[in-house]
Amino acid sequence: MELISVKAALGGAIPSGTKVEVRGWVRTRRDSKAGISFVNVHDGSSQDPVQVVAPSTLPNYQDGVLKLTAGASVIARGTLVQSQGKGQAMEIQADEVQVIGLVDDPDHYPITPKQHSLEFLREQAHLRVRTNTFGAVARVRHHAAQAIHRFFHEEGFFWVNTPIITASDAEGAGQMFRVSTLDLSNLPRTEAGKIDFSKDFFGKEAYLTVSGQLNVEAYCLALSKVYTFGPTFRAENSNTTRHLAEFWMIEPEIAFADLNDDANLAERFLKYVFKATLNERMDDLKFFEERVQKGVIERLEKFVNSPFERLDYGAAIEILKRSGKKFEFAPEWGKDLQTEHERYLTEEHVGRPVVVMNYPEGIKAFYMRMNDDGKTVAAMDVLAPGIGEIIGGSQREERLDLLDARLRKMGLDPAHYGWYRDLRRYGSVPHAGFGLGFERLIVYLCGLQNIRDAIPYPRVPGWAQF
RNA sequence: UCCUCGAUAGCUCAGUCGGUAGAGCGGCGGACUGUUAAUCCGUAGGUCCUUGGUUCGAGCCCAAGUCGAGGAGCCA
Numbered sequence: 280m281e282l283i284s285v286k287a288a289l290g291g292a293i294p295s296g297t298k299v300e301v302r303g304w305v306r307t308r309r310d311s312k313a314g315i316s317f318v319n320v321h322d323g324s325s326q327d328p329v330q331v332v333a334p335s336t337l338p339n340y341q342d343g344v345l346k347l348t349a350g351a352s353v354i355a356r357g358t359l360v361q362s363q364g365k366g367q368a369m370e371i372q373a374d375e376v377q378v379i380g381l382v383d384d385p386d387h388y389p390i391t392p393k394q395h396s397l398e399f400l401r402e403q404a405h406l407r408v409r410t411n412t413f414g415a416v417a418r419v420r421h422h423a424a425q426a427i428h429r430f431f432h433e434e435g436f437f438w439v440n441t442p443i444i445t446a447s448d449a450e451g452a453g454q455m456f457r458v459s460t461l462d463l464s465n466l467p468r469t470e471a472g473k474i475d476f477s478k479d480f481f482g483k484e485a486y487l488t489v490s491g492q493l494n495v496e497a498y499c500l501a502l503s504k505v506y507t508f509g510p511t512f513r514a515e516n517s518n519t520t521r522h523l524a525e526f527w528m529i530e531p532e533i534a535f536a537d538l539n540d541d542a543n544l545a546e547r548f549l550k551y552v553f554k555a556t557l558n559e560r561m562d563d564l565k566f567f568e569e570r571v572q573k574g575v576i577e578r579l580e581k582f583v584n585s586p587f588e589r590l591d592y593g594a595a596i597e598i599l600k601r602s603g604k605k606f607e608f609a610p611e612w613g614k615d616l617q618t619e620h621e622r623y624l625t626e627e628h629v630g631r632p633v634v635v636m637n638y639p640e641g642i643k644a645f646y647m648r649m650n651d652d653g654k655t656v657a658a659m660d661v662l663a664p665g666i667g668e669i670i671g672g673s674q675r676e677e678r679l680d681l682l683d684a685r686l687r688k689m690g691l692d693p694a695h696y697g698w699y700r701d702l703r704r705y706g707s708v709p710h711a712g713f714g715l716g717f718e719r720l721i722v723y724l725c726g727l728q729n730i731r732d733a734i735p736y737p738r739v740p741g742w743a744q745f
Numbered sequence: 746u747c748c749u750c751g752a753u754a755g756c757u758c759a760g761u762c763g764g765u766a767g768a769g770c771g772g773c774g775g776a777c778u779g780u781u782a783a784u785c786c787g788u789a790g791g792u793c794c795u796u797g798g799u800u801c802g803a804g805c806c807c808a809a810g811u812c813g814a815g816g817a818g819c820c821a
Contacts, residue, residue, distance in 0.1 A: 309779095393756065399756070
């Protein structure tokens with residue numbers, strides 16, 4: 280008797296006639312008066328369930344097998360055989376179906392074999408992973424994460440675990456969650472009446488990180504090729520299909536590199552991860568193709584096989600102006616590209632991924648490197664058909680005087696950036712990197728509409744259940 | 746945060762002009778069949794989001810609130 284996964288049972292590598300055991304959860308049960316029941320069992324290892332054929336001669340047929348409903352857990356032992364029915368190659372002719380856990384209230388069990396709305400399933404986050412859709416998302420998510428680590432490892436990058444808690448209020452990438460052990464109902468005060476954070480856990484104000492970039496830059500200027508991949512927090516009151524309060528971000532950083540190196544890295548990176556997902560999870564992608572978004576596989580295949588177009592921001596604005604398209608927001612030099620602009624560029628004008636480079640300094644962060652024209656910075660966005668911006672990155676300002684000038688121009692005090700400025704004083708080198716929201720990548724891979732379906736337990740304003 | 750839309754059975758939804766609450770799926774019972782989200786018959790199942798108002802009478806009209814969705818802003 281060999282314990283096997285459902286995936287292995289269906290995989291064809293195990294010869295017919297082998298005695299096997301599978302463990303999992305019931306998806307459906309169909310009874311035949313010929314004296315058998317068909318129980319579809321899934322264990323998460325594959326998109327498809329295995330069909331367990333349970334004869335009515337089993338001792339627990341009446342008060343066991345016939346009590347099975349969607350969601351019940353079982354251990355089935357029997358012979359793996361070629362199926363007599365259509366719809367599956369292999370099935371398990373059961374000698375024993377052990378009922379492990381029944382569903383208490385089958386009439387209220389929320390996961391039925393019909394299509395549920397994704398909104399409803401979000402409120403059942405602990406059970407939604409039992410559905411085809413969320414099982415598939417979970418598997419794709421795992422394979423994408425593995426592919427990301429594998430890509431960087433193979434290219435000689437080191438994974439750096441930057442801090443989750445930060446006492447620096449200088450990251451400037453958005454609203455932060457405060458971390459404190461102070462008693463909110465009895466706050467210590469200074470003589471001036473302000474909250475006395477010197478009494479707080481870290482002796483000063485602390486927050487959850489909004490980006491590991493600044494920290495990983497330091498490691499870049501020693502290890503040369505590094506990346507972060509970890510949880511990230513934004514306390515913005517964003518209620519959209521693209522924002523989470525807690526998400527996972529990937530941020531590579533490369534030394535002795537400029538913006539072109541950065542764009543090349545982004546292109547290799549995305550293609551590697553997409554290719555790996557196509558290779559490793561085609562079963563789930565086919566499900567998304569059928570049930571979630573038509574064309575998602577072709578979109579990925581085209582992405583993998585198309586060279587990225589490079590486009591200067593200024594040229595992009597000109598293209599948009601001359602497009603003859605009616606945009607809700609008129610394109611104008613000095614303003615950021617709207618989603619409608621990005622979609623036009625990548626979907627209609629070029630028809631494949633585009634890297635837009637060298638944006639006006641006024642709309643980009645302080646750490647981005649000033650170009651020689653004095654008007655633009657070495658920033659880039661990778662735009663993908665069907666979604667728009669998927670990666671944002673830049674070459675970092677490695678010249679101390681220019682960094683200080685830019686900080687001051689943006690109303691920031693260079694004194695607050697002591698250790699970050701040190702990196703420009705001690706063996707500074709040109710370096711570059713980019714940031715990618717992992718869940719946005721998952722949305723794109725799976726053809727989802729809402730980022731809340733791309734993470735197991737989404738956290739958004741007003742919602743932190745489970 | 747702003748704009749728009751929505752909330753009716755476990756789920757997905759219908760509900761006409763304001764007049765006693767409906768279907769499909771799921772559950773339960775039965776029939777039938779190596780079945781495939783099986784099929785067929787029967788059956789149970791309701792705080793119509795909450796509060797207030799209008800009315801002889803409100804799922805339906807009005808007001809406020811709560812929650813959800815989509816879009817915008819911000820962004821990854």
